[in-house]
Amino acid sequence: MAPRAFWTGHLRLSLVNIPVRLYPATTSERAIAFHQIHEPTGKRVRYQKIVPEVGAIENEEIVKGYEYEKGKYVLIDPTEIDELKLESKQSIEIVRFVDEDSIDTRYFQTPYYLMPDGDMADEGYVLLRRALTETKKVGVGQFILRGHGNIVAIKPFEEGLLLEVLRHADAIRPAQKLFDEIPDVKIDKEALELAKELVTRKSGEFEPEQFKDEYAAAVWELIQAKLEDRAPDIVTEEPGGAKVINIMDALKKSVGKRKGSGAKPRAKKTAPSRSSAKKTARGAKRKSA
Incomplete structure (x- = not known):
């Protein structure tokens, strides 16, 4: 059974728009999953969402909140976020082309297969892949996925394109402070x-x-x-x-x-x-x- 695309939208390069679909390139099926069990009864431990002085609550009563002062929150309903008019919500915009080896390996996070969506997308998709292959470049862009703004790298992979989500600069810890502790050893x-x-x-x-x-x-x-x-x-x-x-x-x-x-x-x-x-x-x- 073919996997289902979990995101559809457009790959945009200047005035060129290519309808595309995203598929996960990795799977977690091989992972061994353990549950927490109450040993005396052998029953699985369940969790409830609790509000102090209120008790257990239902998921329908929960909204997002940003803490602007200690104990004070701005409440945001999910529909309000959905209504934000952001062009990048349904499009991946390529803003630059770089050499692949110019991207620090620490930035690469999650790979996805990027596929053309429909016959009208095929020509633009194949053309972009061919251009990237012959120029030996990687497209760098950004889009919103699962409620987060992401930097992405798009590069040729086998017969198609691979999209890799990149970490933001502030998510990378500098190594120099650690590496400064490495002693200067004279090598034989x-x-x-x-x-x-x-x-x-x-x-x-x-x-x-x-x-x-x-x-x-x-x-x-x-x-x-x-x-x-x-x-x-x-x-x-x-x-x-x-x-x-x-x-x-x-x-x-x-x-x-x-x-x-x-x-x-x-x-x-x-x-x-x-x-x-x-x-x-x-x-x-x-x-x-």
């Missing part, structure tokens, strides 16, 4: 050459599928073991030997190993998938019934 020339050799040996393409979430796998195994009333099959790494204090010795030993010999051993047993854990949970419920 031989140690540097060994380190460079180690980097060269381990160089290659970035293949994210090769990196497994061992923590999530271990947690799923723990959940499965509890459902099956058994001890979890914990796979531990082989001990790496005594701690090496001297960095030169550590580098020599690392470079001395054959390429790939430092890979982690494979787990003897694959942790259950999320779906298998759910099936076991349903089976356990039927059995107890």
Whole structure:
């Protein structure tokens, strides 16, 4: 089933308007979600919204408020915000083109797939992508998403366009105060050459599928073991030997190993998938019934 667009509007470049749709480029489905449980009863903990001296209230009674003095608020109804006449509410306006490597990596926050919306958008969309590709530039603009004004970068990605929400300048903490604490260390020339050799040996393409979430796998195994009333099959790494204090010795030993010999051993047993854990949970419920 194709994902649904969660935002539609226009991509605007000067007088050119391209109808577009936004889709999330990431998913949280693989995350393991835990609930808070009242241990004596096994029931889930629920939360209520409470007003002091009033008690529990309904969501319909809640409005937004800005605290202009301690304990004093300007009340804003959501419909008042919706009625604000802002052009950027339904449009992404590109205001500048920059080199991609000119954007500090700390600013990149959330990626989205940007798609043309309808046949009338196709020509302008493909034209913009081609122009960005051939000039090796990234479009920088702004728009409103989920009640927040955002800076965005738009760049070619595979056969389409990728929109990345950027952090604002005041959301970035300066690093200099921390980095000033790093001591000035005199580096041994031989140690540097060994380190460079180690980097060269381990160089290659970035293949994210090769990196497994061992923590999530271990947690799923723990959940499965509890459902099956058994001890979890914990796979531990082989001990790496005594701690090496001297960095030169550590580098020599690392470079001395054959390429790939430092890979982690494979787990003897694959942790259950999320779906298998759910099936076991349903089976356990039927059995107890």
